[in-house]
Amino acid sequence: MDIKEVLFFIILIVSITKSFGENDYTPTQSIEDTEDEQIYSNHKYFDEDSMGSIQKYEPGRVQIKVYRGPDIIENDESYAAHGFWNAPKYVTSLNAEDELQIQYEIHSSIDFVEEKLKTGKKDMRDLYLGLLYSTEDHKVYGYVTNTKVKFFVVIDSSNLLLRDNEIRFMFRKLHTAYTDLMCNPFYIPGDYITSENFNKVARGILTGNS
Amino acid sequence: MTTANPIGDDALRISDHKPLITYAGDKELFESLKLVLSQSLSQEPIEWRRQYGRPMKMVTLSTDFVPFNKDAVAEQIGSRNLVGRPIMHTFWTQCLDMEVYKSLLRDEIDKWMNEMNKHNIIDWVIVVVETYDLRKHSKLLPRTTVFDKIKSDFAEKKADRCLSVINPPKSEVRCGSSAWRALITNVRLLILSAFDRLFLKYEDNIRNYREQRNDPSWSFCKYFLYQEELAFALEMLGIHDEALVQYDELDAMFTQFILNSQVGNVPQWLTEFQVVLEWWSAVLFMKNISRKQREAIKSRKLSLLEFRCYLFSRQASLLMAASKPWIVAERALIFLHQAVSDLKTLEIECPQGSVACWVLQCCAQILVICQSVKKPEHLEECSHHTAPLLYYSLKKLYELGDLCGLLPGSVQTSKQLHTVQVLCGGMQSGHDLTTATESVATLKTALSSSETFSKHYLDIAELAISTYKHNKLMRCAHSLVGLELAKFYTLSGDTTKRTMFLVKALKLFEQDNWKLLIVQTNLELVKCFKKIGNVDQFVKTCLQLASSSECNPKVRQDHFDQMSKMIQDSNIDCIYPMDDVLVLAQIDVKCNNEESNYPSTVSLKFKSNLPKTVLCPKIAISVVIGSALKKMKNKLSLVKSTYSYDINKDNILPMTYNHNYQQDGHFASTGITCLNQKSYLRRQDSQRRKPSMNYNKNNYHDIISANNVNIQPGMNSIDLTLNNSNNIESGIYFLDKLSVILQPRLELITSIPFGLMFALKNINSTAQLVLPVNKCLFAGIEEMSTLSLQFGTKSKKIVEKIRLHSTPGLTFCLEDKTEFCSEMYVKSPLSTNSSHSVSLPIKLFAQLPPLKDHPRIVQHKLWIKCETSSDDEEIICVSIDFNLPLTVTHRLHTCHYRKFVGINIACHTDWSLALMIPEIIGVSPTNSVVELTSLNSTCDPLTCLKNGETIGYLWEINLSSTDIKTVGPLAESLKLNFQTKYSSAEKPDCTQDLNFEFTINNYKTLLLIESGVEMAGKSGEFCRMNTVCTYTANFKRSEHSEHLNIPQREISFKYEIVADKTMWAVCGRGSDVITFPPNSISQTVSVEVMPLISGFLPIPTLNVFRYFPSNSRQNIESKLEQFSIGQVYDASKGVQTHVLPRISADTS
Secondary structure (H helix, E strand, C coil), X not given: CCCCCCCEEEXXXXXXXXXXXXXXXXXXXXXXXXXXXXEECXXXXXXXXXXXXXXXXXXXXXXXXXXXXXXXXXXXXXCCCCCCCCCEEEXXXXXXXXXXHHHHHHHHHHHHHHHHHHHCCCCCXXXXXXXXXXXXXXEEEEEECCCCEEEEEEEECCCCCCCHHHHHHHHHHHHHHHHHHHHCCCCCCCCCCCCHHHHHHHHHHHHCCC | CCCCCCCHHXXXXXXXXXXXXXXXXXXXXXXXXXXXXXXXXXXXXXXXXXXXXXXXXXXXXXXXXXXXXXXXHHHHHHCCCCCCCEEEEEEEECCCCHHHHHHHHHHHHHHHHHHHHHCCCCCEEEEEEECCCCCCCCCCCCCCCHHHHHHHHHCCCCHHHEEEEECCCCCCCHHHCHHHHHHHHHHHHHHHHHHHHHHHHHHHHHHHHHHHHHCCCCCHHHHHHHHHHHHHHHHHCCCHHHHHHHHHHHHHHHHHHHHHXXXXXXXXXXXXXXXXXXXXXXXXXXXXXXXXXXXXXXXXXXXXXXXXXXXXXXXXXXXXXXXXXXXXXXHHHHHHXXXXXXXXXXXXXXXXXXXXXXXXXXXXXXXXXXXCCCCHHHHHHHXXXXXXXXXXXXXXXXXXXXXXXXXXXXXXXHHHHHHHHHHHHHHHCCCCCHHHHHHHHHHHHHHHCHHHHHHHHHHHHHHHHHHHHHCXXXXXXXXXXXXXXXXXXXXXXXXXXXXXXXXXXXXXXXXXXXXXXXXXXXXXXXXXXXXXXXXXXXHHHHHHHHCCCCCCHHHHHHHHHHHHHHHHHCCCCEEEECCCCEEXXXXXXXXXXXXXXXXXXXXXXXXXXXXXXXXXXEEEEEEEXXXXXXXXHHHHCCCCCEEEEEHHHCCCCCEEEEEEECCCCCEEEEEEEECCHHHHHCCCHHHHHCHHHHHHCCCEEEEEEEEEEEECCEEEEEEEEECCXXXXXXXEEEEEEEEEEEECCEEEEEECCCCCEEEECCCCCEEEEECCCCCCEECCCEEEEEEEEECCCCCCCCEEEEEEEECCCEEEEECCCCCCECEEEXXXXXXXXXXXXXXXXXXXXXXXXXXXXXXXXXXXXXXEEEEECCCCEEEEEEEEEEECCEEEEEEEEEECXXXXXXXXXXXXXXXXXXXXXXXXXXXXXCCCCCCEEECCCCCCCCEEECCCCEEEEEEEECHHHHHHHCCHHHHHEEEEEEXXXXXXXXCCCCCEEEEEEEEEECCCCCEEEEEEEEECCCCCCCEECCCCEEEEEEEEECCHHHHHCCCCCCEEEEEEEECXXXXXXXXXXXXXXXXXXXXXXXXXXXXXXXECCCEEEECCEEXXXXXXXXXXXXCECCEEEECCCCCEEECCCCCEEEEECCCCCCCC
């Protein structure tokens, strides 16, 4: 039996601008819940324009405060173009016929990622989220960077040869490739990824010749 | 389920079992202590420290006691059971008498110990219970006690196995005694170490057996039961997690075997699972363990599904016991998927639908388990995992429905009926336990008819969607379950509901911008909208599809055509946001006309995603007024002539540093801030939602437009022009919305990024007379000029007629006409667009104003009224100043009693003025009364005057003749009219009349003064400097009245001598009143004066006033009144006298 390594994977870029501190952005939450929320440390606004500050209370002691700018975070329509946060930025797969079904599954998995980020029970230092969603045929694994870039890998359910560690490794490799991509000054963050190198890495993981 | 159940024997309950302890020796004694002992043992948990560094556990021991039976022990030791095997053996005695011990007890213990040794049992304890009789008790302690003896005899090396205790029930301190506590602790420790040893040994056995797994006769089932025994024992001790580990290990091992079978490693025992699936009832035994199933496992008769079920139910029950119910739910899906995947891997032949039935039963039972959870937080936790289970069962149910023809809209065939029967049959058999029956019954009902199926399906779907929503997993709720439901409603034909679910899913996909999914959903939605007949949405969706690059070209083309057809067929105006159909790339506002900043062109660059070229009737940009120009005068200069916008640069926010300083100037904080954030934070969605409403409010929607534009797929560059800007107010305008009419009644709207603007400056219509430089118009003469009309930006239509209208006194005519008039209509000679101005040659004639007021300028106004075809009119006013060509002055001259009238005419024209011979007519009292004798030369009939030149005329009033005819005071005032004709010297034909009427009052001479300076005394003939002379003035009254014989009244004059103080010193009275008595005609006044310098000096003059003396009777104060010109004639005016220098002292 032909074992497919990875069926499919997708990268989602969530926020680029709203990555101050912990970010429990939830699109499903009601819009009225848009009050500025303190993220960390006690603080007050200097004026409504400031989004963050470093305040010097006494010589030699600098307190860093980070807080959320008004309205930018909760309301996804505010700054970014419509459909910016969770739009797929890179999609590749070995067999195209499954693509639609898998896209449905991955799209639903965003919910689980956000749930996991929201509950925050997880150790945030570990970027790997583990199994997010499984069906009879597929398993969806997730990975979220600190800037809330979401990676998904979908594997065939029958493939039990791929253990957690292998999948972690895949993600790490993808993350590295993504970091390289972001270092490219010609890449505009948020654009669909068309990088040759990134594609090579991704296809390499798919086919297992990594 | 319980023992009351007829098949109660089947149930095995671990909780019924407790670690067993045997007792021997003094049974009566033990019976009395048994209750206390068991209570004490289970009173508090004890740490169980295990070997090999396994984690420490707290164990609460609750024990059962059985009498020692050597046969039973032999059997139990021999068996492999861990449960039901005595773990500890005790021997009890209360013998204190050494003699009794030696004779009886020793043998008894010896015998018991022999049994122990025979079975190699080391877990034994001998307890000596001491009951002290305090009264009998001797004060001397015996040298050796029975306890010591037993210790030395039996437990020489294991002192802890021989325990002594004071009989607690009899003692006063009861259990509180330290000896008793030591006993309990020791027993507990001994029990646990016994277990530890037992488990280690057992694990060794298991491991050994596992090692043999490659042996063909090895069976996993057998191994399973082995290891399960260990799990049982752990469960019995209450260590549920350890027990679960055993099962998890078994689960993993089983799964691994099945996986290995993929690569051809199929052991014998596994093939026994690979039989055709006959039963697919799923029973999860939560409380009990079915002995029957264990037997079946032993005899390898269990099917794979049953085995999986058994395994899962054991895991689940342990998890429930450990009060972690949510993990049951969490594991359920994995278990189900694993089981289904196992079936596939092992290639087990199963009837169609059987697996689905099994899955559904399992799900139902797991859900029941999850719902039975009491703690709310656990219930909440469970709900996170039940939703996927519900979704899974929903999919399976659909599969079943499809298989059995139960889906709405399909008719069951007999074959499908048969399938239903087979499926129901497969579920029925097996284990008739109530937990399962309910789920089986539900499933059977669902399968019984199409209606019940639908109901069940919708129930589950409802539950699934609400559970997902409850957990705030909207994507799952709407896209997973919602789309399943949409699929279901497609079959049932309920398009409204189908649409509803699709729309909800679409919203999510759009929110996240998943193009492929959007397209897919839209493809479904198009069908729905067509069915419902929602043209608006249909067109919108078609448009989206037609412009989405994810679709193949044919589909896009097809939907575009459908859309066009739909619009043609319906009468609905469709207005949509432009979104992805046309993507704006660049906008440039160019203003060519520097003066007015008109954006003559706006170039648009946009990408069309439409599948084909469209000829679009109109593209227009609407504008909003930023502010009226008046207020924006300062800012107007800021408006650049070119504005451009590039969509590619729009994503970069204008960020700057934001430093905050404290009051004392210290740096407080820093940050970054976005300039102009409000414009970026504007909600975009709300603008998109109702574009039509926003759109209609705008008055200036057509201001920038282009017509009949071809829009090609891909990039398009289109220039729009500003048209009809004439009729809008001046101000700064911002580009607001772009509207593209793709075809009649289909309009796309988008907002243009803020900041693009242009300024409009309105020019009012103006009119002016064109005059050569330094030339002015003159009244009283025909003037040629050109009226230049400049039509303003606001004139809507072409001017049809111009009405000219002037102030009275100004008449005009056009060049071709001859008659002057003050109102006329002019047909507009304007051609359409080419020019906004018109020049009318015009002849003007302003009447000369009455000249006696000496005006310099005559002001006139000319109104120009532009009338257009619509009733608008615009009135322009032109002020025209006319200079006077000439001025006329008159003057009365007197010589004694003779009077002359002098007229001076001054010319102010640039050109020569020709004057005809003038004449003067007395107008009042009557024409004939006054006779005037002309003293002018008559030789030249036409006198030409140049600018600045003046001509004078003189007439003498023939007084004597006049006075005779007139009566009294009438003659005091004369009204005269000076008449002449003038013309421009260049055009002598066009003469104009000049009339100058004037009046002369009090012209008659009343007083004649003759004065002179004479030498006083006899000093000589000539006056000398510094010598007093006499100034003599002779006043003579007019003599006229004498002729009339009217007695002259008494008249008084006052005179003042006016002399230059450098020449004359007046020595006498400088002023005095002279009174003419009646009939006195002449008076003389002499005043001494002294010349101060020598030479010809003008003699002093006199100022004369009429004097009215005061009259105390009539209470009239004295007053002076000036004479009018001509009433006093100073005959000596200008006379000089020769003053000689002073005679020097030498000569005198």
